[in-house]
Amino acid sequence: MIYLSVYDEKCTGCRACEFACSYHHRKVFNPRLASLHIRRNEKQGAISILPWAKLTKKEKEKRLPCDRCLGEPEPLCVKYCLPGAIVKKVGEL
Amino acid sequence: MWTEPTRKYSPKFLGGRGIDNWILYSEVRPSVTPFEPANRLIFGTGVLVGTLAPGASRHTVDAKSPMTGGIGSANSCGHFSAELKFAGYDHIVFQGRSRRPAYLWIDDSRVNLMDGSHIWGKTTYETDDIVKEELGDDEIQIACIGPAGENLVRSACVMTNRARAAGRCGLGAVMGSKNLKAVAVRGSGSIEVAYPERFMEGVNKAWERLRISEAATIRRKWGTYRTPDLYNERGHLGARYFQDDYVSPRIIQNVDPVIFKRDYEVRRLGYSCCPIGCSHFYRVTDGPYGGVACEGFEVNDLLNFIARFEIDYPPAIIGLHSLCSEYGLDQDNASGAIGWAFECYQRGIITDADTDGLRLDWGDHRAVAELLRKVAYREGLGGLLAEGAKRAAEAIGRGSDKFAIHVKGQDSIESMRGSGRAWALGCVVSTRGGTHTRGANLVEGMRVPSDVCQRIWGISKLDGPLSYENKARLVVYYERLQAILDSLGVCMFCSNWAGPDLLDHDDLAELYSAATGTKINGEELMVVGERIHNIEKAFNVLHAGFTRSDDQPPKRFMEEPIGSGPLKGEKLTKEGWDKMLDEYYELHDWDKATGWQSRTCLEDLDLKSVADDLGKAGRLPQYK
Numbered sequence: 002m003i004y005l006s007v008y009d010e011k012c013t014g015c016r017a018c019e020f021a022c023s024y025h026h027r028k029v030f031n032p033r034l035a036s037l038h039i040r041r042n043e044k045q046g047a048i049s050i051l052p053w054a055k056l057t058k059k060e061k062e063k064r065l066p067c068d069r070c071l072g073e074p075e076p077l078c079v080k081y082c083l084p085g086a087i088v089k090k091v092g093e094l
Numbered sequence: 095m096w097t098e099p100t101r102k103y104s105p106k107f108l109g110g111r112g113i114d115n116w117i118l119y120s121e122v123r124p125s126v127t128p129f130e131p132a133n134r135l136i137f138g139t140g141v142l143v144g145t146l147a148p149g150a151s152r153h154t155v156d157a158k159s160p161m162t163g164g165i166g167s168a169n170s171c172g173h174f175s176a177e178l179k180f181a182g183y184d185h186i187v188f189q190g191r192s193r194r195p196a197y198l199w200i201d202d203s204r205v206n207l208m209d210g211s212h213i214w215g216k217t218t219y220e221t222d223d224i225v226k227e228e229l230g231d232d233e234i235q236i237a238c239i240g241p242a243g244e245n246l247v248r249s250a251c252v253m254t255n256r257a258r259a260a261g262r263c264g265l266g267a268v269m270g271s272k273n274l275k276a277v278a279v280r281g282s283g284s285i286e287v288a289y290p291e292r293f294m295e296g297v298n299k300a301w302e303r304l305r306i307s308e309a310a311t312i313r314r315k316w317g318t319y320r321t322p323d324l325y326n327e328r329g330h331l332g333a334r335y336f337q338d339d340y341v342s343p344r345i346i347q348n349v350d351p352v353i354f355k356r357d358y359e360v361r362r363l364g365y366s367c368c369p370i371g372c373s374h375f376y377r378v379t380d381g382p383y384g385g386v387a388c389e390g391f392e393v394n395d396l397l398n399f400i401a402r403f404e405i406d407y408p409p410a411i412i413g414l415h416s417l418c419s420e421y422g423l424d425q426d427n428a429s430g431a432i433g434w435a436f437e438c439y440q441r442g443i444i445t446d447a448d449t450d451g452l453r454l455d456w457g458d459h460r461a462v463a464e465l466l467r468k469v470a471y472r473e474g475l476g477g478l479l480a481e482g483a484k485r486a487a488e489a490i491g492r493g494s495d496k497f498a499i500h501v502k503g504q505d506s507i508e509s510m511r512g513s514g515r516a517w518a519l520g521c522v523v524s525t526r527g528g529t530h531t532r533g534a535n536l537v538e539g540m541r542v543p544s545d546v547c548q549r550i551w552g553i554s555k556l557d558g559p560l561s562y563e564n565k566a567r568l569v570v571y572y573e574r575l576q577a578i579l580d581s582l583g584v585c586m587f588c589s590n591w592a593g594p595d596l597l598d599h600d601d602l603a604e605l606y607s608a609a610t611g612t613k614i615n616g617e618e619l620m621v622v623g624e625r626i627h628n629i630e631k632a633f634n635v636l637h638a639g640f641t642r643s644d645d646q647p648p649k650r651f652m653e654e655p656i657g658s659g660p661l662k663g664e665k666l667t668k669e670g671w672d673k674m675l676d677e678y679y680e681l682h683d684w685d686k687a688t689g690w691q692s693r694t695c696l697e698d699l700d701l702k703s704v705a706d707d708l709g710k711a712g713r714l715p716q717y718k
Contacts, residue, residue: 013364013371016173020146020367023284024294030145031180031284040233043222043256046360046375046387081146083305083314083369084362 003069004090005076007050012086014041014048018078025077026065036067037078037087050086095205100184105612105622106700109184110140111167111580112626114156117187118165119629119704124637124711128160128264129246129271131191137178137237137277140583143366144179144285145293147605148300148597149585151175151366155237155260157268160248161427161482161504162527164634166263168424169531169580172254174279176366177235181281188272197225197238197276202283210275214244217420218253225278238276239266240422242470246270247480249427249469249505253419255365257373257389261424262504262529288611296604300588300597304369309593317362317372318393319354322346322400325393328539328559329512329661331401334440334456335433336499336650339509340659341401348406349396358412363389370587376412382460383413391415397507398429403436403462410459417463421470426529427482430505432465434483434498435475443492450474499648501528502640510651512661514538514559516568519674522647523569525630533573535591538565542594550590550598562670566678574623578602581626599623624682625699628691632704635690635713642689645675685715 016039019032026034038051038060051060053067070076079089103113114136126132135157142150153175159166178186181202192207195214199206213221218240226232235254242250243266250266251259269275287293304310312320323346325331329339358378364371377387391412399405399414418425438444439454446453452475454461468476478486484503487495499506504527510518520534537551539559547553551571553564572591575598579586582602590596600616607613614622634640647666655665679686683695690713696705708714 010361013362013368013373015151015364015366015368015371017146017367017369024146024290027284028290029284029286031282033180033282034284043389044219044387046363046377046389048361081301081367083301084371 002091002093003076005052005079006088006090007052008086008088009049011084012039012048012050013084014039017081018087021077021081025070025073033063034065036065038064095207097183104141105610105614107626107629108141108578108581108606108622110138110152110583111154111156111169111577112622113185113581114138114154115165115167115626115629115633117185118156118158119633121189122158126158128158128163128166128268131272132189133158133268133271135188135265135268135272135274137186139175139179139184140581142605142609143583144176145287145609146297146367147584147609148297148304148367148369149588150583151368152580152583152585153178153260154580155252155265157265158637159504159526160246160264160267162263162502162634162638164502164527164638164640165525165630166265166268167526167630168251168260168262168265170252170254170258170260171365171368171585172235172258173365174235174237174254175583177279177281179281179285180283181279182283186277188274191271192273195273195275197274197278199229200277200279200281202281210273213275215241217241218422219256219420221276222256225276229278231280233280235279236276238422239269240420240470242421242423243267243270244275245470245472245480247423247469247472248482248485249424249431249480250422251424253422255389257419258365259419259424261426263526264424264427266422266424287609289608293605293608296601296608300601300605301369303596304588307593307595309596310370310587313372313587313592314362314370316351316355317374319351319391319396322349322351322396325396327660329656329659329664330509331397332499332509333401334404335402335437335497336509337437338657338659339511339513339661340656341404345400345404345406349400349408349411353408358408360387368585370585372587378409378412381409383409386413386416388412388416388419390419394426394507398425399459399462402429402433403459404457405459405462406457407459414459414463414466417466421466423466423470426507427505428466428469428479429462430499430507431479431481431483431486432462432469434486434494435465435479437497438490438494443490443494444475448475497650499650501648502638502644504528506648508534510647511656511666512560512664515562515670515674516565517559518647518651518666519565519678520569520572523645523678525627525634531586532576533569535568535572537590537594538568540594546594550594560664562674566674566681569678570681573627574620575599577623577626578619581622582606621699625701628696628699628701629704631691632696632701632708635708636711640689642675642687645689647671688715690715
């Protein structure tokens with residue numbers, strides 16, 4: 002199976018993954034629909050990548066579930082992550 | 095409070111800076127002064143902001159400038175711009191003045207002017223915290239001013255994300271004059287494009303170009319601060335407030351970028367679909383700046399603090415950067431006036447009696463930090479420096495105006511004697527008064543094959559930085575391109591400003607066409623860029639009365655040659671400058687004697703009403 006590995010320390014917080022994710026689902030750009038969420042703590046310079054599995058129930062209600070980019074050659078959040086903070090892995094979890 | 099569609103302004107002025115400045119031109123009369131309620135303060139996003147177009151993270155803030163009396167315009171990145179688009183707005187136009195301190199809260203279609211009394215007097219960091227806390231959402235995007243803006247300091251800026259500044263032109267002070275402390279935005283809507291598949295095809299090509307680009311890759315790793323030694327050798331560093339354009343190599347060694355990366359960098363940062371992420375977060379753990387944690391610093395700090403004051407203590411550079419962000423001070427302008435004060439002190443023009451006993455010795459970062467505070471709160475000498483070097487020099491006289499480095503009244507950070515002629519010309523003719531982001535460029539020092547030179551800029555070759563040949567053409571190209579970038583909301587580091595392999599006007603035209611459904615090619619887009627530039631020029635002619643004499647470099651750069659280093663003896667020549675300026679005016683179809691726009695130029699750009707305005711004011715060139 003395909004799964005995503007995330008590396009918070011590499012993330013720049015650009016949110017291209019969120020924009021791309023919403024495009025995959027609805028052909029629009031809206032980070033609030035994305036199946037993953039980038040949280041940024043500007044005071045500490047900290048960033049957390051929250052993929053679908055790590056989102057709270059409340060957050061999941063507002064967002065669209067991750068389908069691992071069904072129909073795309075590769076997950077779009079991976080494709081647009083130039084810093085390599087979201088990486089596609091294949092195999093058993 | 096009301097809303098109106100932007101369709102009546104677009105595509106003629108695209109969006110962002112283009113529409114901002116057309117509104118400014120149309121609504122503010124030349125007799126209005128910058129801090130009067132009748133001035134407008136306009137925030138503009140950009141056509142491509144809110145989409146996956148690379149680097150579409152920018153917003154522009156515009157108003158009549160307290161620095162020059164002409165166009166005031168500053169561009170910044172952050173998540174603010176996209177958030178405003180998601181809330182459903184392309185621009186915000188503020189007019190009048192609130193009776194009490196206030197902040198604007200935009201929550202999608204719910205827009206309220208909130209009481210801001212409790213945040214008046216707070217720093218930008220405190221304001222960010224308090225507003226997020228009281229609105230109960232730490233992901234709200236905020237643009238705000240600090241004490242500098244409230245105190246009408248002419249170098250005050252508008253901050254977003256605690257670290258990103260719409261810096262130059264004193265727009266923070268205009269915001270302060272309106273008693274407007276902040277704009278807070280939360281947007282949950284979606285952005286649709288006209289042709290999604292075609293748009294994504296353009297987006298993918300653009301991302302791939304940026305992924306493999308050498309220029310982007312280097313900036314990705316190092317940010318904007320990378321090669322201080324090269325900046326030094328190429329004459330970019332004005333030492334001790336431009337007394338020389340060469341800094342002691344010992345100082346440069348002490349601020350090696352590797353030191354910042356190894357000892358202070360926490361992580362890289364980027365905003366809304368930025369494929370570069372040139373920003374970095376730094377933390378200082380001990381010493382006099384222990385506890386400072388901030389985003390920044392940039393190559394500007396090299397010019398503003400390391401070269402200008404000969405400060406070579408890395409934590410101090412990070413600390414001074416953070417102080418500017420906190421006070422809401424544009425570091426370029428603020429450190430310009432402070433640099434002028436240091437030189438006045440060196441020459442005995444001002445003394446300890448003027449500085450309240452503070453010694454202004456080169457290299458003393460504590461003195462710079464203290465003066466930044468005094469400027470932000472207009473305390474003592476800070477009150478004078480809050481006016482910028484030009485006005486401060488006029489106020490105290492004693493020959494200090496001879497070395498006040500400014501363009502059209504705004505402090506300049508750029509050295510111009512050996513750093514490149516296109517760089518100098520672009521900085522000087524810039525509509526907003528100095529600054530290197532409106533025509534100035536560094537491509538003149540690059541090695542670019544002649545077919546690429548021909549394709550992009552229409553010239554056969556680049557002759558090196560010190561030649562005056564073809565430089566006007568480069569400047570005009572980048573004036574137009576920059577106007578387009580700022581109107582689309584795309585970062586200049588994604589464009590061929592940063593390297594010839596990056597996005598050019600054709601690439602941007604394709605993204606624009608696919609996003610909006612309005613077909614336009616690269617050449618036509620450049621005409622829009624020229625139109626936007628001409629609106630700003632006309633604003634300057636009508637409001638500030640600028641002529642050819644205002645398109646001259648600071649005298650020092652023509653009179654005092656570089657004193658040391660590889661470019662020793664280099665300076666601008668009057669002959670070279672005049673030739674370059676003549677060519678520049680010709681390319682724009684502007685009058686060489688006055689520097690004013692011709693009626694034909696304006697009418698060709700579909701700006702007949704502007705030509706009429708200039709004619710009525712007696713500011714159209716009179717041809718025999």
